[in-house]
Amino acid sequence: xxxxxxxxxxxxxxxxxxxxxxxxxxxxxxxxxxxxxxxxxxxxxxxxxxxxxxxxxxxxxxxxxxxxxxxx
Amino acid sequence: xxxxxxxxxxxxxxxxxxxxxxxxxxxxxxxxxxxxxxxxxxxxxxxxxxxxxxxxxxxxxxxxxxxxxxxxxxxxxxxxxxxxxxxxxxxxxxxxxxxxxxxxxxxxxxxxxxxxxxxxxxxxxxxxxxxxxxxxxxxxxxxxxxxxxxxxxxxxxxxxxxxxxxxxxxxxxxxxxxxxxxxxxxxxxxxxxxxxxxxxxxxxxxxxxxxxxxxxxxxxxxxxxxxxxxxxxxxxxxxxxxxxxxxxxxxxxxxxxxxxxxxxxxxxxxxxxxxxxxxxxxxxxxxxxxxxxxxxxxxxxxxxxxxxxxxxxxxxxxxxxxxxxxxxxxxxxxxxxxxxxxxxxxxxxxxxxxxxxxxxxxxxxxxxxxxxxxxxxxxxxxxxxxxxxxxxxxxxxxxxxxxxxxxxxxxxxxxxxxxxxxxxxxxxxxxxxxxxxxxxxxxxxxxxxxxxxxxxxxxxxxxxxxxxxxxxxxxxxxxxxxxxxxxxxxx
Numbered sequence: 001x002x003x004x005x006x007x008x009x010x011x012x013x014x015x016x017x018x019x020x021x022x023x024x025x026x027x028x029x030x031x032x033x034x035x036x037x038x039x040x041x042x043x044x045x046x047x048x049x050x051x052x053x054x055x056x057x058x059x060x061x062x063x064x065x066x067x068x069x070x071x072x
Numbered sequence: 073x074x075x076x077x078x079x080x081x082x083x084x085x086x087x088x089x090x091x092x093x094x095x096x097x098x099x100x101x102x103x104x105x106x107x108x109x110x111x112x113x114x115x116x117x118x119x120x121x122x123x124x125x126x127x128x129x130x131x132x133x134x135x136x137x138x139x140x141x142x143x144x145x146x147x148x149x150x151x152x153x154x155x156x157x158x159x160x161x162x163x164x165x166x167x168x169x170x171x172x173x174x175x176x177x178x179x180x181x182x183x184x185x186x187x188x189x190x191x192x193x194x195x196x197x198x199x200x201x202x203x204x205x206x207x208x209x210x211x212x213x214x215x216x217x218x219x220x221x222x223x224x225x226x227x228x229x230x231x232x233x234x235x236x237x238x239x240x241x242x243x244x245x246x247x248x249x250x251x252x253x254x255x256x257x258x259x260x261x262x263x264x265x266x267x268x269x270x271x272x273x274x275x276x277x278x279x280x281x282x283x284x285x286x287x288x289x290x291x292x293x294x295x296x297x298x299x300x301x302x303x304x305x306x307x308x309x310x311x312x313x314x315x316x317x318x319x320x321x322x323x324x325x326x327x328x329x330x331x332x333x334x335x336x337x338x339x340x341x342x343x344x345x346x347x348x349x350x351x352x353x354x355x356x357x358x359x360x361x362x363x364x365x366x367x368x369x370x371x372x373x374x375x376x377x378x379x380x381x382x383x384x385x386x387x388x389x390x391x392x393x394x395x396x397x398x399x400x401x402x403x404x405x406x407x408x409x410x411x412x413x414x415x416x417x418x419x420x421x422x423x424x425x426x427x428x429x430x431x432x433x434x435x436x437x438x439x440x441x442x443x444x445x446x447x448x449x450x451x452x453x454x455x456x457x458x459x460x461x462x463x464x465x466x467x468x469x470x471x472x473x474x475x476x477x478x479x480x481x482x483x484x485x486x487x488x489x490x491x492x493x494x495x496x497x498x499x500x501x502x503x504x505x506x507x508x509x510x511x512x513x514x515x516x517x518x519x520x521x522x523x524x525x526x527x528x529x530x531x532x533x534x535x536x537x538x539x540x541x542x543x544x545x546x547x548x549x550x551x552x553x554x555x556x557x558x559x560x561x562x563x
Contacts, residue, residue: 014160018324021153022317026301033292033299039285041292041299043146048361051156055354058160062351066344 006068010061017057020050075395076228082399083221083406086264087241090257090410094245097256101249104439108250108446109179109422110338113170119255120340120349122262123415124159125356127333129265130412131216133363134405139380141367145295147303147311148364154320156354158327161487163350165328167343168490168560175559181334181486182427188489188556189497189548196432197504199423201478202331206420207453211461213413214239217406218461223385224402232462238406242414243454247447251339254414261407266359268404272397273362277369280391284365291371298371314523322528326480332419334486343562417457421449477515477528481507484535488543490560496548499539507535 019025030042037045073081101107115123133151140148169184178184182198185191214235221234229237245253274284281287292299302316328334340346363384370383377386384405388398425445429435437445485504488495511531514521521527 014157018157018321021150021157022320023313027313030301033288033296036285036288039283039288041146041288043149043299043301043303044288044364047149047152048358051152051354051357054156054160055351058163058351058354062347 004068006061006064010057013057014054017050017054021047075398076225078395079224079399079402080229082396083402086403086406087238090260090407091241091245093260094241094253094257094414095248097245097252098249101252103443105179105422105426105442105446106177108443109335109418109426110173111251111255113174113338114341115251115255115336115339115345116341117345117348119252119259120336120345121352121356122259123251123255123339124333124336124349124353125262126258126411126415127330129262129356129359129408131213131405131409133360134408135216135219135381135384137360138363138367138370138384139382141364142370142377142383143308143380144305144311145298145303146301147305147316148367149303150316150320150323151360152357154323154327155357155360158324159333159350159353162328162334162337163347165487165490166337166340166346166350167562169334169337170340170343170346171562172490172556172559173338179335179338180423180426181329181331181337181482182423183431185485185489185500186427186431188553189495189500190552191497191501192432192434194485194497194501194504195427197501197508198331198482199427199432201482201508202423202427203420205479206332206416207457207460210413210416210420210453210457213409213416214457214461217409217413219382220385220402220405220409223382223389224398226389235458235461238410239413239454239458242410242417243450246414246418247450251418254418255339257414258411261411265404265407265411268400269359269362269366272401273365276366276387276391280369280373287365287369287372291368295371298368312524314525318524318526318529322477322480322526322532325483325532326528329479329482329486331423331479332415335419335422417450417453420453421446424449424453477511477526477531478508480528481511481531481535484532484539488539491557492543493549493553493557494547495539495543496546498546499542499548502542503535503537503539506538507531510534 016025026046030046033041035042040048101112106112137148137151169181172178172184176187178187182195185198186195215231217238218231218235221229221238222231245257277284277287281290288299297304297310300310302311302313305311305315337346340349366384366387370377370387373387375386375390377383388401425442429445430437430442481504484507485500488500508531511527514527514530518524518527521530
């Protein structure tokens, strides 16, 4: 069974998301309390943004994967 | 009415509501293990969402996590990181497990692994490790419930009485309704906690600081070190990136492997329900945001709690709030404790019977006898946890940390079970055992871990290496394995 491009894209984006929660991506972008976003300090806002981002990524993957299965 | 009476009244009303919902939930299931443990594989999207989400919303979420935010700043955010990514592997593993579970009648992950490799010893090992992890985990939930009741009634209810009261209710509905009792109470408790967490998380900073933004600006001025990633370590020094990152990575790998979570693959009504549960899971993380905000709200508060874990009750009791609000919050904290405690209790008893007795010791039971045995063990496990909570209180966290690493070591074997044809039983068992031993030894000797990395990471590396090498030298892959994997893939 060959992996589909859609699956590879999901794995790649999830690896990026994981790196965003740990070293090296997290410290590369956030190094202090500033800037504040919607009242939240930078690290907090960064986490919330990635949680929302992963949620949207999973929604997109789920929709596209089901669409692909139906066409098959 | 005195403030204590109001808080106790709200808590008792809440417990009564949980009992009513939990006890009436299991009426329709069959009188078998599949009914009691897996809800006859018929759970819908709503219950699956909350039953899996409740594993995040434990007593730790209401007590430990705000304590982290308060004492270690943004280090408390780590829970958002691992919880968001950690459940994603389940999108692919869950439906596979569900298919083989339906065909071969599994209700736990260990019996699935043991069946695929015809190695009952794996189930025994996984049952023992799970029980060692779960009993202290349950004891911590109980202590949390007792503690909250004592604090919020200003000592009118003692910790022991509080914990006994709350967990008698849990025992009653889990015993009566099995997984459905867990599922429907978790749904009720989850909605209650979400509403409460968000309203308190936004309202309290407003009362104390004039708003969330104002609160964080004051913290940035007076305690900026709390807001610099990755936060502070347990000693209050800036945490190094090695331990911080490896903690999150090990938690991500281990997350889906927690037996009370993985078992729910066998409970879902269909594959799409399982997949949707995983897709929606990150939204559960967002409900932790207000609780973290509440932890930060205590940073510049006039008085300090004795221990960071007490920060939230301390804040609520000393902020001059109405006893009605304190009572509601008390019920929310009980909800957090109960909604994790019930699933852990249910899983431990089910695992000991299914994996320990039936699979590893090869003593098949009739459906009726199995259900009776699980019910008897519910009482035993609960009493053991209660004894542990109030007798060996000092070593509880150590015991839990001791077991937390080994659970992660289930991951390579479980993944191999569902995807890799060549994997063999000997390889899975050797890898898991070696991984568990290395993790336990290194967690006792952190000085041996380079860059302060998490011990579980080294255990995982050895686990995977042994699994792959032994499987390549002496591969499995019989016709039975082909049949098993074909079922897993839905062919």
